[in-house]
Amino acid sequence: LPTVYKYNENKILEPDLVPVSSTVIPLPVYQVSYGLHVVPSLKDEKVEKPEGPITLLTAHSKKKVLKEAKPTSNDVSSVKQESQPIKVIDPSELLRPEPSFAKKPVAQFRDYTIDENDPIKERVRRTYKEMHTHQTVQFVQDKIKTWTKFNHFKSTIKDALIRLNDLVDESDPDVDLPNIVHAFQTAERIRVDYPDLDWFHLTGLIHDVGKVMAFYGEPQWAVVGDTFVVGCDWGEDVVYRDTSFVDNVDGKNPKYNTKFGMYKPNCGLENLTLSWGHDEYLYRFLVHNKTTLPKQALWMIRFHSFYPWHSGNNYSHLTTKNDEEEIRKWVLKFNGYDLYTKSTDIPDIEALWPYYEKLIEKYIPGVLEW
Ligand SMILES: O[C@H]1[C@H](O)[C@@H](O)[C@H](O)[C@@H](O)[C@H]1O
Ligand SMILES: [Fe+2]
Structure with missing residues (x-):
């Protein structure tokens, strides 16, 4: 029965x-x-x-x-x-x-099953296929070089965030809304649970603002989506892993296509080269522009898309004990808000700006170099 x-x-x-x-x-x-x-x-x-x-x-x-x-x-x-x-x-x-605030059962988030009749699923799959084909060690090194010159434009955090009004993330099966909405959803829910950690609210608000790279000629597959380590075997839990990497040239390179590839055992998260995207870019941007956000905020920002590690527990042969315990703890704390606040509830963004502008003023003020 x-x-x-x-x-x-x-x-x-x-x-x-x-x-x-x-x-x-x-x-x-x-x-x-x-x-x-x-x-x-x-x-x-x-x-x-x-x-x-x-x-x-x-x-x-x-x-x-x-x-x-x-x-x-x-x-x-x-x-x-x-x-x-x-x-x-x-x-x-x-x-x-269930995270009590999720608007649908948690099992329904991050559904990467393939359905050729579903336009959103196909959009997601296409984005990852491109990403997993073109994100190689060489590609990432080139992007680091280009973007860490910080000579693309100048603007405040607020103005950069406003640009996310025009960005719908093509890698995300759970959001079909402009990214600015997701920024406020994440921040506001963190504010409910951690009213005293103002830096955490701001982290929620800005964590995806590195996606502005998409307005400067970067295809979405070099900006959005989950990250993975380049220069060694691709993690088991990378989405679409079994089919999406077949055309990636690093897979044929003996320097890169082994368990450790170009890394030493347990060299640590900070020494890994992750696929290029908004996490690493924003992390480096914040350091370059001398943010006073605490290190926990920088960890959350830098590794929030690294699902194969933070949720899949892949790559433990490359990380340290501190990565596995301390850093993961903060990244996962953030992840619940990033993922499970994705819904069609739209916060009153105009009313919320004055509060968040004060936080920007406190932790990362002024016109910045991007
Ligand atoms: O599709 C999403 C989106 O691009 C997020 O910004 C990123 O952090 C997630 O890892 C990814 O699953
Ligand atoms: Fe993100």
């Missing part, structure tokens, strides 16, 4: 504790119906509570995508019969502790 699940008030599936026996109650057996067609689209998140009958859920295989025509309905109440489902999620994933 399948376990029966139902939605709670937060639209999270929970086991339904009412005993059901197929011999006593002749319920039809329903297939898992959890995925694209039952999850309200990002734009429909105001729906607080599913209406109508309980959806029954049966797991039969983990995170498997069954290709099928795209559903047209967002009706969360629909109970689909056998052969209908699009995507199946292991129900145990839905039962793990």
